[in-house]
Amino acid sequence: MTATITAALAAALAVAPAAPAQPAILGAVTVLPPPRTDGTVAVERTLAQRRSLRSFAPRPLALADAGQLLWAAQGVSDAAQGRRTAPSAGATYPLVLYLVAGRVDGLPAGVHRYEPPAHRLAAVAGGDPRADIATAARGQRWLADAPALVVIAAQPQRTAARYGARAERYVAIEAGAAAQNLLLQAVALGLGGTLVGAFDDAALRRVVPLGNGEQVLAIVAVGHPR
Numbered sequence: 001m002t003a004t005i006t007a008a009l010a011a012a013l014a015v016a017p018a019a020p021a022q023p024a025i026l027g028a029v030t031v032l033p034p035p036r037t038d039g040t041v042a043v044e045r046t047l048a049q050r051r052s053l054r055s056f057a058p059r060p061l062a063l064a065d066a067g068q069l070l071w072a073a074q075g076v077s078d079a080a081q082g083r084r085t086a087p088s089a090g091a092t093y094p095l096v097l098y099l100v101a102g103r104v105d106g107l108p109a110g111v112h113r114y115e116p117p118a119h120r121l122a123a124v125a126g127g128d129p130r131a132d133i134a135t136a137a138r139g140q141r142w143l144a145d146a147p148a149l150v151v152i153a154a155q156p157q158r159t160a161a162r163y164g165a166r167a168e169r170y171v172a173i174e175a176g177a178a179a180q181n182l183l184l185q186a187v188a189l190g191l192g193g194t195l196v197g198a199f200d201d202a203a204l205r206r207v208v209p210l211g212n213g214e215q216v217l218a219i220v221a222v223g224h225p226r
């Protein structure tokens with residue numbers, strides 16, 4: 001991971017020595033507000049209202065909402081057992097989430113890795129990569145206007161160590177469960193989003209500094225409806 005970041009940083013410096021300085025956020029840790037485990041919107045209402053949203057208001061995402069969305073997708077719901085909000089084959093937990101912050105209150109623009117046990121974010125890249133992500137997503141320009149993108153990646157080997165070849169399907173199933181959790185939570189918060197599966201793996205990898213063995217399964221764009 002450290003080697004990947006260092007290599008990415010070295011590459012960025014090598015190709016763009018005169019680029020404007022970005023906030024020095026690499027390694028910065030942001031502790032998220034504690035997630036809420038109760039609310040006033042019925043799950044049935046979130047199911048009835050969820051619709052893919054691709055047009056976002058300029059309003060930034062509150063940090064607490066960003067944290068709530070990440071918790072809904074992959075947060076710890078039983079600290080004693082280490083269990084999370086979404087099911088996982090054999091509790092192997094292969095998913096790794098990255099929050100791409102464009103307009104999130106209190107969070108510098110950049111890519112932040114979600115750490116479920118501590119419910120916090122660790123910055124892995126600075127700057128605003130949403131336009132590059134939109135390009136990697138086969139030119140879906142609307143992604144660049146979403147205040148935040150949640151990149152759902154995975155380390156399939158965590159699951160493969162136990163389940164062998166079936167891990168590929170298990171990991172995909174888990175990504176879907178996490179994404180739906182996030183989308184329903186978005187509705188409950190008065191937000192909306194879209195699950196995006198169309199992107200070029202290699203192009204996306206150049207923008208989001210993944211850890212060793214990680215691969216991206218999906219992107220979820222979220223924000224306030226326009």
Ligand SMILES: Cc1cc2nc3c(=O)[nH]c(=O)nc-3n(C[C@H](O)[C@H](O)[C@H](O)COP(=O)(O)O)c2cc1C
Nearest residue numbers: 050051052053054137140194195196197198199218
């Ligand atoms: C696996 C998967 C991949 C998807 N990829 C994209 C995508 O790349 N871009 C997009 O705008 N919507 C994408 N969608 C969203 C679908 O277009 C959307 O769910 C569908 O049109 C039904 O509309 P609804 O979500 O509003 O009910 C994807 C959905 C799934 C399940």
